Amino acid sequence: MDKLKLLMGRQIVLNKEHELFVKQPMIHEVVDMGEDGFNELVLPFVITNEAVFNGLENENELMSQFHMYDLFFAEIEENVYVLDSIFGGKSALGVLKDSLSYFLQTDDIEFLIHRKKIVVNGNYLMGKEEYMSLRSIVQGVCNRQEMQVEKPPSNMTKRQKDIWMKLQKGRRRKAEKDAVYLQDLINYTSFGGTTYISTSEIDRMTYYQLSNAYKSIMGVDAFRIGMGYKLSEKFDVKDDIKHWTESLKIGK
Structure with missing residues (x-):
């Protein structure tokens, strides 16, 4: 590619x-x-x-x-x-x-x-x-990956399998609730960056370009929030914060 x-x-x-x-x-x-x-x-x-x-x-x-x-x-x-x-x-x-x-x-x-x-x-x-x-x-x-399937652990008892199935239903409901749709990607990309990107500009993007713009905006935002915590005297953040250039890197 x-x-x-x-x-x-x-x-x-x-x-x-x-x-x-x-x-x-x-x-x-x-x-x-x-x-x-x-x-x-x-x-x-x-x-x-x-x-x-x-x-x-x-x-x-x-x-x-x-x-x-x-x-x-x-x-x-x-x-x-x-x-x-x-x-x-x-x-x-x-x-x-x-x-x-x-x-x-x-x-x-x-x-x-x-x-x-x-x-x-x-x-x-x-x-x-x-x-x-x-x-x-x-x-x-299309910025997609192969369909992922979560498999139940092997050798479960009937009771364990029933519990696992109930947990799966809960996870599916949460996944549906947290799903990000195309209109969300457009809205986040349009208003979420440091400058406004009009919907007419987004309309002319490829699907990959929009996905990359969204990922980049979210990556920079996460870096700034993390650095804000890191530099604040009131918070103790021990984990290293990746520089925003790592989030934006496309690579070969």
């Missing part, structure tokens, strides 16, 4: 020979399609086989048997696929096609079901390896 191009909003190269580039989502596009619609486009590139098989008795066996890419082509019955339920009953291949069309900026997408291949623009053959490369790029331009 070329982080300079990522920061400056340029397209990211997937395959130079076939002139395939991954577009960076623009904030105005995400706003127009809705955050839920955008998240659906991203989902094919963040979902994991661990999340798909979580909770099943033979989940470890299934995870070792099926690569995430293969699951898009795994049929339960004719025209019904394993991942359809993950996408709210929609066709998993249909969602993947919409996602590929959006990020690769082409409507020329064809699935070779039995070969487990995807043909893009009639000449680029995508398999498992190419999907994983695209997956990494999409996660980068």
Whole structure:
């Protein structure tokens, strides 16, 4: 991933020979399609086989048997696929096609079901390896990570499992309450820094640029608050405070 191009909003190269580039989502596009619609486009590139098989008795066996890419082509019955339920009953291949069309900026997408291949623009053959490369790029331009699943401890008693399930429900409720949505990122970025950034400027940002701006503002703010405590005679802060440049560093 070329982080300079990522920061400056340029397209990211997937395959130079076939002139395939991954577009960076623009904030105005995400706003127009809705955050839920955008998240659906991203989902094919963040979902994991661990999340798909979580909770099943033979989940470890299934995870070792099926690569995430293969699951898009795994049929339960004719025209019904394993991942359809993950996408709210929609066709998993249909969602993947919409996602590929959006990020690769082409409507020329064809699935070779039995070969487990995807043909893009009639000449680029995508398999498992190419999907994983695209997956990494999409996660980068959308500032996302792979879906995380919290697994219960092994060998729990029934009572312990019931307690664990109740704790999970509480954690999910807290996570929903604490969730930061796109409108929050925009508002924090607009008003939270030392200077006002208009919503029209944010509208022209890429999704990564907004995420980076938000992270930078919060990082500088945390540094200033921490230094305020550190320099105050009334407070005893023993932990070292990271300089704000560490929070803003993008790296290679």
